[in-house]
Amino acid sequence: MSDPLDESFVCLGVVIGAIGVKGEVRIKTFTETPEGLVDYGTLTTRPGGQTVDIMSIRVVKDGVGVFFDGIADRDAAAALKGTELGVIRDALGATEEEDTFFHVDLIGLAVRDQSGTTLGTVTQVHDFGGGDVLEIKLGGQEKTELVPFQTETVPEVNIEAGYLVLRETQWLETGKDRKGEGE
Numbered sequence: 001m002s003d004p005l006d007e008s009f010v011c012l013g014v015v016i017g018a019i020g021v022k023g024e025v026r027i028k029t030f031t032e033t034p035e036g037l038v039d040y041g042t043l044t045t046r047p048g049g050q051t052v053d054i055m056s057i058r059v060v061k062d063g064v065g066v067f068f069d070g071i072a073d074r075d076a077a078a079a080l081k082g083t084e085l086g087v088i089r090d091a092l093g094a095t096e097e098e099d100t101f102f103h104v105d106l107i108g109l110a111v112r113d114q115s116g117t118t119l120g121t122v123t124q125v126h127d128f129g130g131g132d133v134l135e136i137k138l139g140g141q142e143k144t145e146l147v148p149f150q151t152e153t154v155p156e157v158n159i160e161a162g163y164l165v166l167r168e169t170q171w172l173e174t175g176k177d178r179k180g181e182g183e
Contacts, residue, residue, distance in 0.1 A: 009046055010104050011086040013037055018077035019065050025077045027085065028063045035059055037066070037085070046084040101157060103132075106149075110163040111136050119166065125149065 013029040029037050037043075038057045045052060053069040071077055089104050103125040111120045111134075123144060124135040132149040147153055147166065156165040 008089045008104075009044070009084075009086050010089050010092060010102065011046070011084045012040060012043065013063070013085045015080040015083045015085065016063065017081055018074050019060065021074045022067075023071040023073050023077045024065050024067050025071070025080055026060060026063055027066055034064045037064060040087050040091075043085045044087060045080075046086065048083070052085070101159070105159050106134065106157070106164070108162075109157070109159070112163050112165050114165060114167060118163075120145075122164070 012031055013027040015025045016028050017026045018024065019026050027037065031037050031039075035057055038054050042051050042053050044050070052071075055067040055069050057067075058065045071080070089102070092102060106122050106125050109122045110118050111122060112118050118139065120136045120138040120141075122134050123137045126133045126135060126146070134147045134149050134154070135144045136147055137144045153167055154164050155167050158164070
């Protein structure tokens with residue numbers, strides 16, 4: 001049975017361990033600033049789908065130290081190790097900037113070339129430190145391709161219509177030689 005949170009859960013951080021003996025947890029955050037985790041209010045856990053409220057937060061090595069309401073000792077804090085913390089996508093609303101997207105909104109988009117031909121689907125969005133990278137599963141193939149998510153490579157993203165456009169596709173292994181198309 002699949003987790004109902006799989007499609008709508010936006011992971012904002014993950015518990016990586018306990019700090020001290022009073023119930024504080026160390027969290028690796030995926031927010032713009034580490035302490036920005038508190039800006040999202042009540043968080044949902046995965047697995048489990050429980051809700052947790054942050055009582056206090058401080059920046060520590062490798063993330064933030066957080067005290068949650070109801071977690072009062074090291075054993076309870078240690079039991080949360082590996083737990084993802086996030087919100088349901090609908091709670092985030094729209095992005096404020098036109099060319100800013102939530103990763104969860106990009107996953108599942110159809111990938112088209114500039115002529116409108118569907119090439120595949122976005123399966124993941126990665127950030128390896130040098131900018132976002134789209135992982136694309138090409139139609140009819142098991143393997144995936146990695147594409148930098150930049151305006152030069154992806155000139156159009158239409159979340160509402162469910163697709164994005166790749167400007168340069170000749171380097172994708174689509175099963176046919178695409179080099180020279182559109183020239």
